[in-house]
Amino acid sequence: MSGRTTNISDALMAAQGYVNSLPADNGLWLTEQRRAAIDKLFDLGLPQSRQEAWRYTDVQGLLEQGFITSDEAAEIPLDEVRQQLLKEPVAARLVFVDGLYQSELSETNAAGVHIDSLRGAMAKADQATLQAVGSLSGAGSHGFAALNLATMQDGAVIRVEAGSKLEQPIELLHLASRNATGRSLRPRHLIILEADAQASLVERYLALDEVSYFNNLVCEIVLEQGASLYHQRVQQESRQAYHLSDLHLGLAADSHYRGVNASLGGLWSRTNINNRFNAVGAVCELDGLYLVDDEQLADYHLDVDHAVPGCASRENFKGILNGRGRAVFDGRILVREQAQKSDAHLSNANLMLSRQAEIDTKPQLEILADNVQCSHGTTVGQLDSQALFYLRSRGLNEDQARRLLCMGFAQEILDRFETESLREALSESIHARIEASNSNSN
């Protein structure tokens, strides 16, 4: 750790230094994009709380950590990593430890899909694929995203061939080890589903050790015409970690993206999901669950742009807030003037388990077209005293009743995690967290 607060000139110097350190022959390491991103970082600066998009999510604590950009590898605890793999059979698997691809733990040979690590693709100068890097995100819409592009380290590059239908999920597992302490990790994923391809992806961010690091990641997903992706995403970082995730979706005609998110870990986490409809008939479904307690922060920013007619979007996010936990939900749906026959529904429900917890929720529907079906709803509430009484009158004590009701609240989203071991693990984590908070409050 540098031991000092990172400011914009530190960030620019670190990015510059990183780019200069790369073997920049013939631009194979995407030097041009990286330099453009440094320029963008210079223009944007680092996020500040006076900017509306960052008003409730202070980055000061993150900057004070002085995380450093370094790719130094350490020995990988293989057995510990293996224990974290999905129990179900997978079509392919990419494992990253501290941001770096681990080939010995990965399986990339699957019919109908081309898989590589970002480093591998850069080393092979796979220009055809890599030209898509940044195609949805641009050079970055905020300083950290620009920093990711400038200093992107490694990641998954997945291209599912046209018409290919994968029966089993592709697993993308990202683990942080003790070696990540004090470092800024910059994974970058690119996922392309060609026309009429079908796939499912399980993307997880876990920690092997309770250490402090910054995971600053960007994921771009391109769905070509008629393609369909089911995407399960889990953030269970170390409770001392900072996690910033930008997900960009580009949906072509008649494509279907279905994503379900869970954010349980980290000290500070923010997920930006940006969906762009590029042609008619596309569907985007987003579900999410966040749980915060102690001094945790979880932030979801959704930006769904109905730029073309005849597309449907649905967002349903639920949060459980305990202790001094804080959450931010900002769901923006823009239905542009030409986007007739759009269907857009946004819902955010929050369950407050403590008086010290705080939620800032902001659904924003901006509708410029007149022939649309749109709705939004937000609720902030506590456990229902009638429901608690009902359960207690059947013999459950207060803690059991609270836990059952909290699990009931979360169940709607948990059910969207179709991979059984994943759903069960999430359910157990939430269960344990609520149980622990019950015993703390007693």
Add this chain to the structure above:
Amino acid sequence: MLSIKNLTANVEGKEILKGIDLDVQAGEVHAIMGPNGSGKSTLAHILSGRDGYEVTGGSIDFKGEDLLELATEERAHRGVFLAMQYPVELPGVNNMTFLRESLNAVRKARSEAEIDAVSFMKLVREKARQVKLDEKLLKRSVNAGFSGGEKKRNEILQMAVLEPTLAILDETDSGLDIDALRTVADGVNMLRSPDRSMLVVTHYQRLLEYIQPDHVHVLAGGRIIKSGGKELALELEERGYGWLLEEVAA
């Protein structure tokens, strides 16, 4: 089994119960009737330990214990069960899970072993058949989207599974058509036993055609103004509550 002595209680500072005396022996079914606002539901809720009621005097003895000293769940552990007038919907809470956790909580409190999953399934299926509750409803969220009749049958199912010693039925007939009423009453009758007492709180006599009480009490203005056998219920059906209130006032 249950002995209520001179019970007085307030709701939001207003005196609702003004001295209730009631003795219920094991195996007896008592009906508590009375006009709206007479305090029937208040009595049912106080027995089950619901918040929002201030007991200002009197006592409730249940099997030798001071019931008022016990938390709601402790009363459930001792065998008190309230079938609610408006069963609460619990979205996301699986009916089966709810039943199993309840049964195990009660068994645990009684130092009995928890029931294993297989035996529990068998038990619940059998009880559901008895109370004519569609098995599909067991897999759904508790009461969520259930019809009025299904909710009441679900209450009776819980009662059948938990096997209370004192079952309080609070306006169980409200909102039910005659067929649903019959099914619910059949379920209740099946649960009558020499060691189980029941308190049937109702506004109307019609439920008592199906669940025949040993004793009928009329509650009005926070007091039991008349007690009698099941013929009292019939008289109330014919003549309403008016004459009785006048008789008491006179």
